[in-house]
Amino acid sequence: MNVNRHQILEMLAAGKITTDEAERLLAALEPEPAAAEFTGRTSNGATVKTRARYLRVLVEADESMTGMKGQTTVNVRVPMQLLRAGVRLASLIPAQAHQHLDEALNRHGVPLTLSQIKPENLEELIDHLEDLTVDVDGKEGNATKVRVFCE
Amino acid sequence: MTPNIAIVQVESAHWRTPRLWLPLFLLWIPALVLAPLVLFIVLLYCVAARVNAWRAIAALWGIVCALPGTNVHVETHDARVRVRIL
Numbered sequence: 001m002n003v004n005r006h007q008i009l010e011m012l013a014a015g016k017i018t019t020d021e022a023e024r025l026l027a028a029l030e031p032e033p034a035a036a037e038f039t040g041r042t043s044n045g046a047t048v049k050t051r052a053r054y055l056r057v058l059v060e061a062d063e064s065m066t067g068m069k070g071q072t073t074v075n076v077r078v079p080m081q082l083l084r085a086g087v088r089l090a091s092l093i094p095a096q097a098h099q100h101l102d103e104a105l106n107r108h109g110v111p112l113t114l115s116q117i118k119p120e121n122l123e124e125l126i127d128h129l130e131d132l133t134v135d136v137d138g139k140e141g142n143a144t145k146v147r148v149f150c151e
Numbered sequence: 152m153t154p155n156i157a158i159v160q161v162e163s164a165h166w167r168t169p170r171l172w173l174p175l176f177l178l179w180i181p182a183l184v185l186a187p188l189v190l191f192i193v194l195l196y197c198v199a200a201r202v203n204a205w206r207a208i209a210a211l212w213g214i215v216c217a218l219p220g221t222n223v224h225v226e227t228h229d230a231r232v233r234v235r236i237l
Contacts, residue, residue: 021224054220070228077222085213092207094200 004029025075028058028147052130052150054079060145080150083126153179154218156237164229175236 005026012022059074066072093101102113134148157173193211197204221236 066227068227072228073224073226075222075224075226077220079217079220082214082217082221085210085217088206088210088213092200092202092210094202096201 002029028056052080054151055083055129056147056149056151058145058147062144065144080126080129083129084123087123087126152219153216154236158233158235158237160231160233162231 008017008022008025008029011017012019017025055078057074057076057078059072061072061074063069063071105111130150132148132150134146136146137144153176155174155176157175158170159168159173160170161168190208193207194204196202197207218236221234223232223234225232
């Protein structure tokens, strides 16, 4: 049993997390089983890929990253529908503000032209987020981990 | 589906709140009372910014309806915050 699994089971035994949360954390330690959950079988045995419903961001950072004593854990689950609704907020930006925003973004190293971004392009981007998995491990001696995936 | 309940729990090294179940559906009562004022302000902004008002209202409503299912859990050495929106 590895250290992470042991810690999760200890937290469950101490009542610090619920069984649902423990199950999600254990599943997060094993990316392949989580990806397999996207597939299902129809009544005739054909494999069907179900759509991801949530975007998960898991961050574990140690003292060297945060400057705070002890480990910091962030676990965020956001519905994909919220992301889709959020991109529509771009329609609230007045057209005359686009140029100022583009200049500000360019100054900060983000070469983006807001007026050329269309909602259907962002919808396609969010749809492809379902295939995104990001795993970042810190350098040797640094226990920082970042995982971003859809479930 | 609009958010109905928010479950909030805050813990620190010295104190801890019980798991609070906040009935967000009760916010509909003051929201309905303030709705005409809020809509008026949104419409004023849309006219001033030359933004499609219906699209703006649909975007805001879409965000509200997409909130259920959001979970945020932040844990540090001496504090823990959990928020779930159902």
